[in-house]
Amino acid sequence: MTGPMEIPVIDLGGLNGGGEERSRTLAELHDACKDWGFFWVENHGVDAPLMDEVKRFVYGHYEEHLEAKFYASALEFLRAGAHWVPVGPTKGGRLFVNIGDQIEVLSAGAYRSVLHRVAAGDQGRRLSVATFYNPGTDAVVAPAPRRDQDAGAAAYPGPYRFGDYLDYYQGTKFGDKDARFQAVKKLLG
Structure with a gap:
């Protein structure tokens, strides 16, 4: 259950449950897609060791190839008058799901693709591994x-x-x- 401004967290394990549990999980997914356009998922089936390996790879690549570019682009972003509305830190094994433009079109607007931007935390970096299903x-x-x-x-x-x-x-x-x-x-x- 979420508070008034908390991003929904959906336990996908409920999809494997019986009729009532599965129906409740599907209703939560529907509401999150309709009302928010994004949400967290837990019990998604992605192995924790795989997620840790991806994190190690991404951070290593970032530090070696992208860190300087990130700071330069962030400075330009700030000079242009932009400001950060962060989603918040990843919690445990949760994954963040964002509805894209194609789902909005397919659903005729029932599910909205929400304008979003990545914001770095106070440590100057944020792990974001975007995976697109197109x-x-x-x-x-x-x-x-x-x-x-x-x-x-x-x-x-x-x-x-x-x-x-x-x-x-x-x-x-x-x-x-x-x-x-x-x-x-x-x-x-």
Whole structure:
């Protein structure tokens, strides 16, 4: 259970349980996707030794190749007037899940892709290993048909080739997402 401003934490072990436990876990996932656009998961099945090995590799690569670039880009970010709204530290074996643009389009806005930025903590670094689950570049993306579909689906682009979206996204990823959706929609029109 979470407080009023705490990011939801979902125990995925409940998906392996009986009917009521599984239904409750699915409802928690639905609510987190709908109301927050991101959440923590526990009991996700990723082995702790694998997570530790990834951390060692990422920190080693960061310190050897990226640390100086990070500080230079962070300084530019601050000079541009930006400011940090941190998600907070990873707790134990939790993973952070963020709903992406394709899920927002497929769900016709029922699940929102939330604007987010990585913020370093007081030690000057933050481990973030982003893993993206995207369709192939030739895959066609559009709002999924639903029985209770309302006019909200009309606000989303589609159908479009995911590769075309990626090409457009590269130049607009830090811009307004809704404007990007509308621009992609006009490109298709």
